[in-house]
Amino acid sequence: ALRAKVQRVVQGDANTEFFHMIANGKHRKKRIFQLEQDEGTIVGQENLKLYITEFYKQLFGP
Template identity: 80%
Template sequence: ALRAKVRKIVQGDDNTQFFHMIANGKHRKKRIFQLEQHEGTILGHEHLKVYITNYYKQMFGP
């Protein structure tokens, strides 16, 4: 972990392209782009939102 911190300091600070590439990569990892279900693949932000909302409503009730 220490090596990674040193690399970030050596290669750039808060406003460099390097920092933004790291930050955008972390953001990308946290997003859900598609879900694969028995019915098929669910794509698109709105379709995912509806599917996930319905899933939790069935699990916990309205």
Template identity: 75%
Template sequence: ALRAKVWKIVQGGDNTQFFHMIANGKHRKKKIFQLEQDEGTIIGHENLKVYISNYYKQFFGA
């Protein structure tokens, strides 16, 4: 399969570290590390999970 438009890396070259840097970078782009709100900055996976859950419960109802 062609991923990140680097075919030789998929076939198993010496550049596996480069391939993993590309793959991990794509994951980092999609992850939320913190939210800045009027109440302050929310940091940490559990704190974000609680805040987002409560937000949508208030938005849509229980």
């Protein structure tokens, strides 16, 4: 597995578009873009932060 990672970095040096596609793909996997709820779809980072914060405050208390 380590060799594959090293190979990607080496290929990335020769082809920065390839390297950025790998990096952006990893970043995208870890990000939440929207939540589907009964009330509707929550979109936007600020809205998501507010909704998630309120959800856990209700769940665990202040």
